[in-house]
Amino acid sequence: MTSTFTTRPVRLGTRPSPMAMEQTAHFAEIFRSRHPGICLEIVTIVSEGDRHRGPLSQLDGKGAFTRSADTRLLDGRVEATISCAKDLPSPHDRAPDITVGAVLPREDARDVLVLPSGHSPATLADLPPGTRVGTSAPRRAALLRTLYPELEPVAIRGNADSRLSGLDSGTLGVDVMIAALAGLHRLGLAERASQILDPTQWLPASGAGIIVIEHRSDDPTTANLLAPLTHHPTRIVLDAERAALATLHGDCLTAASVHAVHDPAAESVTVHAVVLDPAGGTPIRTIASGPDTHPARTGRRAGKQLLNAGAAALMGSPS
Known part of the structure; x- marks a missing residue:
């Protein structure tokens, strides 16, 4: 079943952000424990979403973080790719012939409020009217307008670590921001959460906290390697x-x-x-x-x- 990969590595495509590399390292440990005789090679892929600094809507944002990985998967440059499920296009917008091969245990799906370093602890309800709240997600912006209409949602871009740095330095253009708790955990920064938002009111993203590994639908060898890891x-x-x-x-x-x-x-x-x-x-x-x-x-x-x-x-x- 695994002889195809005894003479060459299984190539796993991933984004190069610190969070993506952390979750990739976590999966690699699981893979190598299950398949100790098979080499897993990590291949970094810079996506359209990583390169583009404007609103994702300018890229037809659906799949901005996965299109480059999908291309490399379908043309055989990698055997598998790893992603946050919440970043995947919906199945009706997805490139054909790509299949989820492994799903890692769900982490915390909740969102959190993050304040600049050194700021006194606060909740969304504590923030003064007009506070600029950074987020890239329409879901979060709509929740802010519904639950906290006195606050101002502001679109932000960048990886989680660069957003945190920008927030702390005052260069992000917002006063506070909303982030995923699972992402902060992966970066070892869960203590930056000033408030964990109640998921019965502050509704989680679809696929939040779930890491998936995908492969080509016509590649049963990789499918057989990934299936036991689900x-x-x-x-x-x-x-x-x-x-x-x-x-x-x-x-x-x-x-x-x-x-x-x-x-x-x-x-x-x-x-x-x-x-x-x-x-x-x-x-x-x-x-x-x-x-x-x-x-x-x-x-x-x-x-x-x-x-x-x-x-x-x-x-x-x-x-």
Whole structure:
């Protein structure tokens, strides 16, 4: 099964950011423990999103961080790629012939408020009106307009470490920022979280805290290497979340949240799905539950329920 790779390495494509390299090193440790006789070579890939300094919408932001990796995967320059699931395009926007081969255990999906270094601890509710809150996510901007309309969301770019440096130096153009707790953990900077935001109100990103490794659909050798590394409870919730997002024709630039919860005792998965109004109006919410043997089916049902409730009016009609 693994003889193809005994004379050459398995090439794993990854972005070169500190956070991406940390999560890649974590996966590499898992891979090498499972396959000690196989060489894993790390190949860094600079994406369109990494090179571009303006708004992601200028790049047709869907997949700005994965298109370069997809190209190298499909033309055979790498056997696999590693990504944060929340950065992946929705399946309806994805390059064909790419398959998720391994899913690592979900980390904390919550967002956090980050203040400049040395700032006294505070929460979003403590911040004075007009405070500029940095974020690159339409979901977060819509949540701010809904829950804290007195605050001003401001679009920011850059990797997590460069954003933190800019925030501390005053060059980021914002007073505070929102970040992913899982990302801070990977950087060893979880103490920078001034407030961990309640996920029942501050809704997580779809795929938040989940690392996926993908391969070409026509590459069974790599598929067989990756399959034993999958954390199946996380695969269940990921499949449910991505199915709902695909039904909505949404992506990482959509002001929406799909968050699934697996109940192993009941052998069920529950999908909490919300489409937010970018202007700060009333969100449209739904919940769907089903057996954990068919998570994508439950996700699709949640997406259809949102569309039937009028979510398309907030998102723009699916094409």
